[in-house]
Amino acid sequence: MDNQFVKFVVSATLFLFGMVSILLLTVSIHEIREPPEYTLRTSYGIVLDAGSSHIALYIYRWPADKLNGTGVVTQHSECHVKGGGISSYAGQQGAAGHSLEACLKKAKRDIPPDRHHCTPVYLGATAGMRLLK
Structure with missing residues (x-):
């Protein structure tokens, strides 16, 4: 059971990391610059x-x-x-x-x-x- 939990946490972490990476790639740079x-x-x-x-x-x-x-x-x-x-x-x-x-x-x-x-x-x-x- 511990092995399955570790696999779930690793999978969830990789999924979140991938989503954040995709999000950062789609945000254009002029949107985050200061006025x-x-x-x-x-x-x-x-x-x-x-x-x-x-x-x-x-x-x-x-x-x-x-x-x-x-x-x-x-x-x-x-x-x-x-x-x-x-x-x-x-x-x-x-x-x-x-x-x-x-x-x-x-x-x-x-x-x-x-x-x-x-x-x-x-x-x-x-x-x-x-x-x-």
Whole structure:
């Protein structure tokens, strides 16, 4: 009698294992992935520090895997603009923008292309901005 019980348990276990295997083979992978808003991704932000004596571009990044897109922010890279501060471009239409070109190209390389469209840019400037129109 014990021998028959062991055969029954082994048969039942193999049957259950087979059913679970077939079930797992029929479930497509996209059904078990997490929704995109919860997947791990990194967000970036650019801060332009337009001071009276220099201009710098800082890139920050953070893991935005939480529902509200927040995480611990770290500085990813920085670029210092050649030339003077923002007020040194007074009276030179477009010169301040042209001075940023090298740093903006660096930012395009440092930030993955799929994150460009959602990367905010912030400008922090001193009183020297009042000299520009």
